[in-house]
Amino acid sequence: MDATEFRRRGKEMVDLIADYLENIEQRPVYPDVEPGYLRSLIPEEAPEESETYEDVVKDIERVIMPGVTHWHSPYFYAYFPTANSFPAMLADMLSGAIGCIGFSWAASPACTELETVMMDWLGKMLKLPEDFIAGTHGQGGGVIQGTASEATLVALLAARSRAVRMILASDPQRPETGITSKLVAYSSDQFCATLGTTPSCAFDHITELGPICNAEKIWMHIDAAYAGSSFICPEFRPLLNGIEFADSFNFNPHKWLLVNFDCSTMWVRKRSDLIGAFKMDPLYLKHDHQESGLVTDYRHWQIPLGRRFRSLKMWFVFRMYGLKGLQDYIRKHVELAKEFESLVRADQRFEISADVVLGLVCFRLKGSNEVNETLLKRINNGRKIHLVPCQLSGQFVLRFAVCARTTESRHIREAWRLITQLAEEVMQELPH
Amino acid sequence: MDATEFRRRGKEMVDLIADYLENIEQRPVYPDVEPGYLRSLIPEEAPEESETYEDVVKDIERVIMPGVTHWHSPYFYAYFPTANSFPAMLADMLSGAIGCIGFSWAASPACTELETVMMDWLGKMLKLPEDFIAGTHGQGGGVIQGTASEATLVALLAARSRAVRMILASDPQRPETGITSKLVAYSSDQFCATLGTTPSCAFDHITELGPICNAEKIWMHIDAAYAGSSFICPEFRPLLNGIEFADSFNFNPHKWLLVNFDCSTMWVRKRSDLIGAFKMDPLYLKHDHQESGLVTDYRHWQIPLGRRFRSLKMWFVFRMYGLKGLQDYIRKHVELAKEFESLVRADQRFEISADVVLGLVCFRLKGSNEVNETLLKRINNGRKIHLVPCQLSGQFVLRFAVCARTTESRHIREAWRLITQLAEEVMQELPH
CATH class of the missing domain: 3.40.640.10 (Type I PLP-dependent aspartate aminotransferase-like (Major domain))
Structure with a gap:
């Protein structure tokens, strides 16, 4: 691939990325694949002869996307956030080229x-x-x-x-x-x-x-x-x-x-x-x-x-957001976490397990660890939202971390609706 | 910046990158700046309010490029190569977006x-x-x-x-x-x-x-x-x-x-x-x-x-070059190094200091370490080509590593022309 083809393919990739991120919430946030799924989808050895870009790019949806956990979906609440912004991506392209x-x-x-x-x-x-x-x-x-x-x-x-x-x-x-x-x-x-x-x-x-x-x-x-x-x-x-x-x-x-x-x-x-x-x-x-x-x-x-050349990412982000833009971003995530906390506190079946200081809410169903483990399993098997647990003083606790840049109040409320719906099912089935 | 603006700015960045790499050999390979040059060119603190993308992008030539050592210039022969290919850059864009x-x-x-x-x-x-x-x-x-x-x-x-x-x-x-x-x-x-x-x-x-x-x-x-x-x-x-x-x-x-x-x-x-x-x-x-x-x-x-998600880079590169394309690439670099070795061996004033096995040629003027140190300083001060030294059995030796993806025979010959021209100057000035 020479620079002329890169001009064309690079622009296609920019659109592919914009499409992916604009439509990410349509995808199941957590993938439905079994260990080893990928090996059978591609050859056992690298090709002798070169393939075309079309060959490669069409495999993104066939091979890669089915096995991706979508960290930038507004329905991703697992672990902690990992950053993703357009200014940082532009700076990283430049960093790769300067190399x-x-x-x-x-x-x-x-x-x-x-x-x-x-x-x-x-x-x-x-x-x-x-x-x-x-x-x-x-x-x-x-x-x-x-x-x-x-x-x-x-x-x-x-x-x-x-x-x-x-x-x-x-x-x-x-x-x-x-x-x-x-x-x-x-x-x-x-x-x-x-x-x-x-x-x-x-x-x-x-x-x-x-x-x-x-x-x-x-x-x-x-x-x-x-x-x-x-x-x-x-x-x-x-x-x-x-x-x-x-x-x-x-x-x-x-x-x-x-x-x-x-x-x-x-x-x-x-x-x-x-x-x-x-x-x-x-x-x-x-x-x-x-x-x-x-x-x-x-x-x-x-x-x-x-x-x-990683400081380029910082330079682009600090300038294009400005200090105020970055502060707004942090505050919005903390507010969304507080909103989720309020929803939990308003429901007598649940309890908050640790002070909510920033963008993380630790919560659980009042009751056994087993009922909470079952609830989390149901949540993640639904693949609509994704959470991971933690252990606090011997209790199995669910972690709800506000992660994606595009998470809004409507996503928080939808997540809570799903959680309470699954909690009802679990509580009917299990002693708690 | 939202996805719509990213579509536009991303495509501009693709062109900026292609322009940079297509014209890289017009730039002095080694920068002419003094320590601390950059601090005075930008504000002491991050801006409170956001700036526009135009503000940022115009500073690439004003602030960054004057201080860049251009590792992907075909006149860069220092250290060892660092890879840079269009398929890898495309994959890295995708890796950043999936994040x-x-x-x-x-x-x-x-x-x-x-x-x-x-x-x-x-x-x-x-x-x-x-x-x-x-x-x-x-x-x-x-x-x-x-x-x-x-x-x-x-x-x-x-x-x-x-x-x-x-x-x-x-x-x-x-x-x-x-x-x-x-x-x-x-x-x-x-x-x-x-x-x-x-x-x-x-x-x-x-x-x-x-x-x-x-x-x-x-x-x-x-x-x-x-x-x-x-x-x-x-x-x-x-x-x-x-x-x-x-x-x-x-x-x-x-x-x-x-x-x-x-x-x-x-x-x-x-x-x-x-x-x-x-x-x-x-x-x-x-x-x-x-x-x-x-x-x-x-x-x-x-x-x-x-x-x-670094394996995406490997996948894109292996498929778009194919094993044969990658082998051709390695062989071309080794041939260019052998070509440089022949030029050195044909000149009685110089000697080869170590076996040339792959893409690195260690060579020096027959004579004192001082004359070789002076030669290297002249070479790098010229900023047209860039080399670094090494020490072999107490001798100060010049390392000529074939590095850039776009290095051709004409660049090797031009580099040798410059080296011999500077060597003549140095030998007239210094006892050797």
Whole structure:
């Protein structure tokens, strides 16, 4: 395929995507396939000769779509949201075409510099302490990681490296293996300090944890993967109080801030803490500016060496929504969750299982775990809406997360109608 | 931006991309900017109100392009290639629109199943031993990682986990920390067993290393990040001999197989070795099929939890090029490298510094490191072509890697003309 054909096929793909997203709620949100369904639909080996684009594109509906869980359907209420917006998709097309690998400043200065400035923009939207902003006299800054898991691992490795350096500074003769085997990482059953846990969107008391960590020289990493996006709204920003005690912090704009996956934003108070843990400098990656102290080489901030031009997505989204547009988006999701909460609370057969702080509602039928498990199974087998469960204090609980960009009040009410209808069936059949 | 505006803007972006790639060789391959150039070109904070798409798109040429190193210019010969093809870009657009997060089979069955089958397709193209193919009675299979660094880390963690289990099996009372601090990882200065090192594309003798690893029950991981793509050609497949001793193997189709970044393909001989190291099973990720043994939940195979629908890129590329088209592509790059090698060998002032096996030529002026460092600086300051150096046995060496999809003989000859012209200048100025 040459550029001329790409002009034609690319435009067809744009229409295919717009059609898919405009009509997504007509599709069953959860697929009706059995494990192994796909293998029998396509050949066992790659073709020897090239096929045409028509051959490939017609297989999207035949092979792929029957097995897709439609995360962007307004009837998708499972897990947590994953972001999807048109500005982010346009930026990602451009990122793919430029296709640079930004492991060093010189490998593509724009890729590194836009990332640093976008991390500052976002840090300022969250009103992070100045220490975390690169464009100040502080020693911190931000980096885009792939996922929160990677950010947490990077924080853990940097913490270990800092702890070893601290101990070696006071006792230089001590063997390093003897140190690392004695280090302790403190966590809850959700790991590190978490703002908005996955099961129930619960919040750790970081204003209590923080001073202890600081006094004991324990690295404090705060993960707000889902909830972090909401901190751009002044009314939710108090949830982040205590950030001033943290050594590192991350959340996922690819969850709830309209920046398509992957984009997990991480800030550190001291750049040198990260770079000390990961530095690698072969000759083929050296460049004139790296000793000047003026440039950032992001390969020292992460596990991978290669990296995409992901800040373009942030730039397009922040500018085309504006801070107000992003705040409106967060508030709308929280309102929809509150609307669902009210519907649940108005029905005596149900109970709310955890505080509804943001866009997640944890609820259940009053009664046994069994009756709730059966209800959830019926809901998902209907394929009209999709939810997943969690376990809270031994209880089987249903999670209702407002996820899609296009979810409206009518979808929430339709979902509740379906849930109550199935609940009636289940309650007639089962003791509860 | 709604779907209607996306139809218009998406088509404009398709044209912008086609224009960029069709005219890329008119641009200086290496940017002429100083560190910090970008920050002054854009505001210090995100806008409160939304901006128009026109505002954003006109800043691509003003803000971004002056700082881009053009990896897909036919005059880019630095590092190693990063893939860029139209079928991969089309697939990536679709992947962004579907926007599912494939951490479990149920989270989007098509995402998991296409990946498993594409990894089989690619494994068969490489003629991997059947053990590594999922659609057989073997215990292995493939997974797409983000980068070779992540694949190596995953292999290392899986190896550690297996070693600990082996030792505990014979001595169950032994404390685990006492075991891990005694484990040893063997590597060269390029790490693990490598086929095609980054500095010079050198090959480890895996037919010698393999039997020792197997006899000593050492996990053998083979990294062929760049070279791996060439193994789809029968004439280069012998370079992979010894793979039968490996526990895990990876290479990067996002380097040299026309699948845009990120796509690092990794195979393991025993799925259970990986899953044992990474398993995580909270209730909100459980699904009906996971205990059946029929499905793959890829979150157990990697560091991140979330993952994109990356196998679509492989599917589009393999079908639209066909195996023969991909082989032709590899062979063309190797021929271009051989052409460059001949030009170097025909000039008495230069020498070839390492065997030219694939698409990389390591060469230098006969003489001091200083004269070669000066030559490279002149080359890159000219911004017409871009190369990076490496160090081989204490010598400063220039690396010439055939990178872009559109590189032709005329670009190679033009590059050589420039290099020899600058070499003459340098040799007149400096003792050598």
